[in-house]
Amino acid sequence: MLRTTLAVMPDGTIQIGEVARRLDLSLNTIRHWHEAGLAPPAGRSPGGFRLYTVADIERLAFIKRFRPLGFGLDEIREVLAARDALATLPVREPAALIARLERYIEIANDRCAAIRADLVDAEAFLAELRHDVDTHQDLLEPIA
Amino acid sequence: MLRTTLAVMPDGTIQIGEVARRLDLSLNTIRHWHEAGLAPPAGRSPGGFRLYTVADIERLAFIKRFRPLGFGLDEIREVLAARDALATLPVREPAALIARLERYIEIANDRCAAIRADLVDAEAFLAELRHDVDTHQDLLEPIA
DNA sequence: CTAACAGTTACGGAGCGTAAGAGTTC
DNA sequence: GGAACTCTTACGCTCCGTAACTGTTA
Numbered sequence: 001m002l003r004t005t006l007a008v009m010p011d012g013t014i015q016i017g018e019v020a021r022r023l024d025l026s027l028n029t030i031r032h033w034h035e036a037g038l039a040p041p042a043g044r045s046p047g048g049f050r051l052y053t054v055a056d057i058e059r060l061a062f063i064k065r066f067r068p069l070g071f072g073l074d075e076i077r078e079v080l081a082a083r084d085a086l087a088t089l090p091v092r093e094p095a096a097l098i099a100r101l102e103r104y105i106e107i108a109n110d111r112c113a114a115i116r117a118d119l120v121d122a123e124a125f126l127a128e129l130r131h132d133v134d135t136h137q138d139l140l141e142p143i144a
Numbered sequence: 145m146l147r148t149t150l151a152v153m154p155d156g157t158i159q160i161g162e163v164a165r166r167l168d169l170s171l172n173t174i175r176h177w178h179e180a181g182l183a184p185p186a187g188r189s190p191g192g193f194r195l196y197t198v199a200d201i202e203r204l205a206f207i208k209r210f211r212p213l214g215f216g217l218d219e220i221r222e223v224l225a226a227r228d229a230l231a232t233l234p235v236r237e238p239a240a241l242i243a244r245l246e247r248y249i250e251i252a253n254d255r256c257a258a259i260r261a262d263l264v265d266a267e268a269f270l271a272e273l274r275h276d277v278d279t280h281q282d283l284l285e286p287i288a
Numbered sequence: 289c290t291a292a293c294a295g296t297t298a299c300g301g302a303g304c305g306t307a308a309g310a311g312t313t314c
Numbered sequence: 315g316g317a318a319c320t321c322t323t324a325c326g327c328t329c330c331g332t333a334a335c336t337g338t339t340a
């Protein structure tokens with residue numbers, strides 16, 4: 001039973017493939033978020049492999065959870081930046097930071113509401129469709 | 145009180161702009177759905193203006209309600225085709241058509257579930273975020 | 289006649305997917 | 315040493331948004 005690959009490196013970091021498996025993200029997505037400046041890996045192997053720490057993974061998970069609300073990557077970057085700055089308080093304008101974050105939270109709330117509305121509508125719609133299809137179904141098998 | 149433009153044409157058809165207003169869609173989107181073969185207008189004016197009937201508008205509304213479930217335009221086209229065929233029964237293989245539609249409905253159901261899961265998760269996430277922000281908020285205004 | 293409207297290219301852009309070819313690591 | 319993993323271009327794709335410039339029509 002020889003393990004050909006180690007999931008976790010001796011120094012505790014993780015390669016991109018393992019990150020992809022754990023978070024259920026594609027390699028491309030992870031690389032893309034790196035290139036876009038959203039989630040750079042903590043380091044690189046001597047040969048250039050991206051190496052991710054727990055904090056990095058958490059960051060990726062953050063993005064993954066935020067995305068379904070329909071935010072663009074640049075907006076998410078701003079949210080992350082604000083969150084980062086908040087984590088390293090004290091800072092110059094903490095109130096401004098908090099205000100920014102709260103604005104984003106409000107926007108996110110609105111998106112949630114909008115998505116929920118679409119969803120409810122779509123579900124009603126599906127019910128209608130199902131009804132129509134069932135009606136035709138009945139026509140195929142006249143009274144038993 | 146002179147109306148410069150008529151919302152509804154003498155023959156009962158409607159121009160693209162009015163359609164856009166009624167369905168809250170952009171002109172580009174409507175044109176795009178036309179070019180993509182999803183929702184062609186019933187006719188054109190002598191000068192080339194797209195003219196939409198009630199049936200056309202219904203079709204556009206159908207697409208609009210279906211889209212939030214994350215279907216591509218080509219998938220929607222198939223659904224529409226199946227629905228069209230169903231509406232013009234009798235036909236060669238009605239059972240096959242119904243099966244197709246039911247498959248799509250199942251897929252749509254799964255999408256609904258997935259979207260709902262994402263949404264619930266995102267909302268929980270937002271609550272966490274709000275909590276964090278509030279915590280920092282408190283730190284700014286020490287005991288009153 | 290002249291505002292409004294509409295039409296048609298054409299290019300842009302976000303967010304990855306998908307090879308292709310070469311290097312790295314266990 | 316070799317299987318598995320990763321790297322970096324680079325181009326493709328979907329679904330429209332945005333001009334830009336021209337024609338139509340109420």
